[in-house]
Amino acid sequence: MSLLQIHEPGQTPAPHAKGAAVGIDLGTTNSVVAVAGADGIDVIRDARGNGLLPSVVAYTDDGVLVGEPARRVLLDQPDRVVASVKRLMGRAATDLATLGGTLPYDIEPGKAGGMVRLRVGGMVLSPVEVSADILRALRARAEAALGHTVDRAVVTVPAYFDDAARAATKDAARLAGLEVLRLVNEPTAAALAYGLDKGAEGLFAVFDLGGGTFDVSLLMMEKGVFRVIATGGDAALGGDDFDRKVAELFLAERKGAVAEALDPSDAKLILATSRLAKECLTWQDRGEWAVEIGGRMTRHTLDTARLEAAIGPLVDRAIAITERTLIEADVTPADVAGVVLVGGSTRVPLVRRRVAQLFGREPLADINPDEVVAVGAAIQAELLTVGGGALLLDVTPLSLGLETMGGLVERIVERNVPIPLAQAQEFTTFQDGQTAMAIHVVQGERETVDACRSLARFELRGIPPMVAGSAHIRVTFAIDADGLLTVTAREQTSGVESEVAVKPSYGLGDGEIERMLRDSIVNARDDMARRMMVEARVDAERLAAAVAGAVAADGDLLDEDERSAIEGALVAVRAAIAGVDREAILVATEALERTTAPFAQRRMDRNIGRALTGVSVDRLAAVIDTPAAR
Amino acid sequence: MTRHDVDRTRPCWSCGHDAGVGVLCAHCQIVQPVAEGADPFAVFGLEPHFDIDTPRLERAYVDAQRRLHPDGFATRPERERRLAAAQAVAINAAYASIKAPLARARTLLRQHGRDAGEASTETIDDPAVLMEAMETREALAEAADADAVADLGRRAAEAVRACQDRLVAAFNTDNLDAAARLTLRLAYLDKLAHEIKRKRLALVGTAA
Numbered sequence: 010m011s012l013l014q015i016h017e018p019g020q021t022p023a024p025h026a027k028g029a030a031v032g033i034d035l036g037t038t039n040s041v042v043a044v045a046g047a048d049g050i051d052v053i054r055d056a057r058g059n060g061l062l063p064s065v066v067a068y069t070d071d072g073v074l075v076g077e078p079a080r081r082v083l084l085d086q087p088d089r090v091v092a093s094v095k096r097l098m099g100r101a102a103t104d105l106a107t108l109g110g111t112l113p114y115d116i117e118p119g120k121a122g123g124m125v126r127l128r129v130g131g132m133v134l135s136p137v138e139v140s141a142d143i144l145r146a147l148r149a150r151a152e153a154a155l156g157h158t159v160d161r162a163v164v165t166v167p168a169y170f171d172d173a174a175r176a177a178t179k180d181a182a183r184l185a186g187l188e189v190l191r192l193v194n195e196p197t198a199a200a201l202a203y204g205l206d207k208g209a210e211g212l213f214a215v216f217d218l219g220g221g222t223f224d225v226s227l228l229m230m231e232k233g234v235f236r237v238i239a240t241g242g243d244a245a246l247g248g249d250d251f252d253r254k255v256a257e258l259f260l261a262e263r264k265g266a267v268a269e270a271l272d273p274s275d276a277k278l279i280l281a282t283s284r285l286a287k288e289c290l291t292w293q294d295r296g297e298w299a300v301e302i303g304g305r306m307t308r309h310t311l312d313t314a315r316l317e318a319a320i321g322p323l324v325d326r327a328i329a330i331t332e333r334t335l336i337e338a339d340v341t342p343a344d345v346a347g348v349v350l351v352g353g354s355t356r357v358p359l360v361r362r363r364v365a366q367l368f369g370r371e372p373l374a375d376i377n378p379d380e381v382v383a384v385g386a387a388i389q390a391e392l393l394t395v396g397g398g399a400l401l402l403d404v405t406p407l408s409l410g411l412e413t414m415g416g417l418v419e420r421i422v423e424r425n426v427p428i429p430l431a432q433a434q435e436f437t438t439f440q441d442g443q444t445a446m447a448i449h450v451v452q453g454e455r456e457t458v459d460a461c462r463s464l465a466r467f468e469l470r471g472i473p474p475m476v477a478g479s480a481h482i483r484v485t486f487a488i489d490a491d492g493l494l495t496v497t498a499r500e501q502t503s504g505v506e507s508e509v510a511v512k513p514s515y516g517l518g519d520g521e522i523e524r525m526l527r528d529s530i531v532n533a534r535d536d537m538a539r540r541m542m543v544e545a546r547v548d549a550e551r552l553a554a555a556v557a558g559a560v561a562a563d564g565d566l567l568d569e570d571e572r573s574a575i576e577g578a579l580v581a582v583r584a585a586i587a588g589v590d591r592e593a594i595l596v597a598t599e600a601l602e603r604t605t606a607p608f609a610q611r612r613m614d615r616n617i618g619r620a621l622t623g624v625s626v627d628r629l630a631a632v633i634d635t636p637a638a639r
Numbered sequence: 640m641t642r643h644d645v646d647r648t649r650p651c652w653s654c655g656h657d658a659g660v661g662v663l664c665a666h667c668q669i670v671q672p673v674a675e676g677a678d679p680f681a682v683f684g685l686e687p688h689f690d691i692d693t694p695r696l697e698r699a700y701v702d703a704q705r706r707l708h709p710d711g712f713a714t715r716p717e718r719e720r721r722l723a724a725a726q727a728v729a730i731n732a733a734y735a736s737i738k739a740p741l742a743r744a745r746t747l748l749r750q751h752g753r754d755a756g757e758a759s760t761e762t763i764d765d766p767a768v769l770m771e772a773m774e775t776r777e778a779l780a781e782a783a784d785a786d787a788v789a790d791l792g793r794r795a796a797e798a799v800r801a802c803q804d805r806l807v808a809a810f811n812t813d814n815l816d817a818a819a820r821l822t823l824r825l826a827y828l829d830k831l832a833h834e835i836k837r838k839r840l841a842l843v844g845t846a847a
Contacts, residue, residue, distance in 0.1 A: 191713065336843070
């Protein structure tokens with residue numbers, strides 16, 4: 010059982026003074042970074058107070074953009090933009106869900122097996138590199154807020170992420186210059202936040218429905234000890250799938266004489282519209298949406314009933330997984346002291362209703378479901394670096410085994426077993442004189458190899474020739490506290506030892522990682538400065554265009570002096586945009602914003618006046634409630 | 640202290656003093672390598688009995704993880720981190736070998752030099768048990784809805800409990816033959832309970 014001792018000691022020198030450690034929720038739709046401060050956990054926000062960084066990356070001619078600016082590029086140049094990259098982590102192209110046969114990604118063809126590669130903006134990128142760009146942006150956000158280097162992080166992953174996806178996440182952090190102190194399961198992080206911030210005690214269920222993944226975990230929380238009892242989920246079920254259902258409704262309505270061929274950019278745009286439509290139905294009963302493909306614009310009405318009919322089967326799936334997880338843990342819904350909602354998709358009213366129904370109680374969402382995971386990650390980062398009283402005991406999400414004769418799986422590690430762990434099993438040769446043995450590691454709950462996920466293949470060589478059945482090959486699976494697997498195999502009787510650390514077949518090779526690391530170190534400084542400049546420029550361009558449009562539309566609200574002041578400020582912004590000085594751009598943008606503030610106020614008054622004409626009082630309430638107006 | 644624990648003092652790898660028998664050096668409190676073949680009961684300060692104090696085991700398990708879980712060593716030097724990880728692995732292994740009644744019975748039988756009946760070639764020869772298992776399997780195959788399966792589950796759980804009570808008596812009276820027989824029976828009952836659970840899982844979402 011002392012397998013973990015065998016490795017070379019002393020590879021890492023004792024830690025010296027280091028930068029701050031943050032908690033990062035690397036989400037499918039949004040990412041969040043948080044840090045432990047003097048009075049609790051702070052979610053690090055942008056200048057507008059927004060803690061969410063959209064997990065969207067744009068590869069423009071001017072450089073890499075992440076977040077809101079990248080999302081804006083999506084409208085003009087969808088082929089330059091990658092969204093929902095988390096769904097690709099550790100995945101092959103054949104694993105992905107399509108929209109009418111089209112993926113909202115441009116996949117590099119001809120690569121059999123292994124993780125997908127994306128074609129974007131004339132480059133070929135792995136999902137790991139795209140994720141690293143998101144992590145770099147989070148790191149920069151944290152460094153700007155804290156005023157010092159950030160080089161260590163606790164990064165969260167869905168509890169149901171398999172080994173390949175976990176390894177890919179860790180690689181992405183390395184590329185972004187972050188040492189991963191621990192990979193923590195998202196529902197576990199959320200529970201940590203509730204347990205420590207809200208003093209929750211007892212058996213809790215965490216229902217975590219994000220943009221791309223669904224997890225449900227049962228935890229016993231007692232006196233600062235967080236023990237995961239059981240976990241279940243679906244690594245390909247989330248709000249993105251809801252969007253896909255809505256998009257399918259819209260596309261079906263568009264079907265005219267000819268079937269439309271979608272390209273990845275069309276798919277990205279219609280999915281973005283569908284997402285908006287879904288989100289609006291959280292606070293409205295119905296809405297109308299426009300879809301334009303190939304120059305043909307169509308309008309579509311979506312109401313709550315249709316939305317719920319479309320996504321109902323997906324919600325059923327999440328509820329059924331939750332019921333199974335309870336059964337596996339020998340727990341009934343009545344035993345559960347509280348249900349915690351995590352992830353943006355738990356805002357969907359149907360999801361909340363179904364969860365409340367299953368557990369017979371209203372679920373808790375008093376910590377922002379979009380931020381709670383990052384808060385928990387920051388708590389864990391503090392526990393790991395500074396210390397504290399809490400203890401997190403997590404489990405394996407999926408069973409692990411080996412392929413045996415006939416394509417069957419011999420299970421070695423069961424799911425829901427506490428980690429870290431090491432489990433060994435003996436195998437033998439089936440032919441006389443056999444000197445090598447192929448070892449195929451799989452992950453999943455099914456009995457046959459083809460129904461499980463293939464993690465790695467390797468060969469144990471140098472077995473001395475023996476009669477069939479007399480070799481004793483001991484295969485050990487070790488899972489560390491990050492949930493990452495190492496498999497070793499050795500022949501016992503002959504004393505021949507051969508150890509092979511598994512590299513997941515869906516991960517990246519070491520050489521590949523090293524090249525990316527080299528590239529990123531060389532380019533990091535330039536990239537960062539350039540990205541910040543480009544972001545400033547994009548924002549300035551948008552503002553200038555908006556102001557010019559507003560002056561054209563409502564110029565009658567301005568007197569001569571005001572008009573010339575605004576035009577002067579506009580000229581200054583355009584001059585700054587032409588250059589590469591970020592400071593100059595920011596100064597000019599701020600001046601323009603200041604100059605146009607009274608004008609903006611007058612326009613808003615006028616527009617509200619227009620909007621109110623002929624609107625009833627309850628409609629008015631709906632308009633005011635809509636948080637879409639930022 | 641149990642017989643597995645004696646004569647195990649050794650020098651600490653870090654300070655060189657006598658480390659004692661604990662997981663931490665008695666002198667400098669640095670984590671030590673895992674002692675092979677330790678008695679899993681002793682790891683949690685328990686006597687090797689079938690009838691253990693479960694809440695006490697749980698407390699001892701959590702206490703041990705508090706001291707040795709890798710999270711507590713994140714900022715320690717590499718070697719300490721590895722040793723602590725190995726200790727945490729050993730704690731989980733010891734816990735797994737005595738937590739569930741079937742595992743605990745097998746561990747005790749092994750400690751008494753008995754075959755614990757884990758080999759797949761081992762079959763049960765008690766006709767009553769075989770008949771019972773067959774009947775339950777038939778009932779399970781015929782059970783159409785969740786309620787019927789849940790009912791079978793309750794009955795199976797009762798049978799498991801009854802078997803465990805008899806195991807307590809057998810181990811308490813050092814009747815190892817009876818204990819071995821009952822352990823085999825418990826393995827059968829466990830397997831049935833597992834099959835019933837699988838059927839329950841399969842039925843989720845199928846009914847309205």
